[in-house]
């Protein structure tokens with residue numbers, strides 16, 4: 001809930017969150033928990049699935065899903081504007097959706113480099129601009145960008161993804177400066193490895209290596225990352241902006 005808003009949610013229902021990539025993984029957990037807490041939620045992914053269809057059925061007035069590709073900046077911007085029009089305001093944006101493809105830098109096709117930067121850096125920037133304009137008119141809001149420990153440590157095979165995520169962290173700090181006077185807080189959550197489709201093809205050998213290097217001895221869960229996102233979005237974090245919270249079981253410490 002945005003600290004600037006009446007806890008009752010005011011006329012028309014609860015506070016409004018835009019979450020990119022809400023069909024599975026961390027995005028799905030965020031959508032489920034926000035809806036359960038009385039928020040109205042707009043989300044997109046490229047394809048619908050059982051979760052988005054069942055949720056649209058269950059929360060007819062409080063949930064909106066659309067098919068949008070992160071690399072289509074006009075569609076991403078339209079989604080932000082449509083969400084504001086449908087629900088009347090936006091209190092929270094979680095730039096969650098991300099695209100990772102592991103391959104060595106020297107053999108990464110040029111088009112894929114553009115794709116990774118478009119999806120992981122430019123799409124969140126477009127969505128932040130559209131949503132912040134709406135938040136500003138209502139007197140405030142909160143943005144949480146989802147980065148990766150690849151942004152703060154070197155790993156083979158993820159150079160462009162890492163660069164885009166590092167850019168996202170820089171974007172967040174700079175936006176915190178610009179948006180603070182508008183009542184909009186901007187923070188970053190930087191997860192380590194957690195179980196999702198994105199990490200489903202980690203080999204048992206690499207999984208064991210990650211666990212061995214992690215002080216807490218395991219991969220995280222999407223729920224544990226969501227806890228940090230929801231904290232930063234909540235009034236309990238009302239004096240926190242421009243910060244990066246690393247949630248990684250200690251692997252980067």
Ligand SMILES: NC(=O)c1ccc[n+]([C@@H]2O[C@H](COP(=O)([O-])OP(=O)(O)OC[C@H]3O[C@@H](n4cnc5c(N)ncnc54)[C@H](OP(=O)(O)O)[C@@H]3O)[C@@H](O)[C@H]2O)c1
Pocket residue numbers: 020021022023024025026027044045046047048068069070071095096097098099100119146147148149190191192193194195196197198199222
């Ligand atoms: N899992 C990890 O270990 C890990 C670690 C560090 C950081 N992260 C970051 O955490 C965030 C969430 O990751 P996750 O593991 O939950 O991901 P995930 O399970 O792969 O889910 C990604 C979500 O984004 C959507 N998406 C993917 N490509 C898209 C595109 N081009 N256009 C629109 N939507 C797209 C997916 O739906 P569709 O496929 O239908 O489009 C899905 O809803 C990402 O930013 C990721 O980089 C993850």
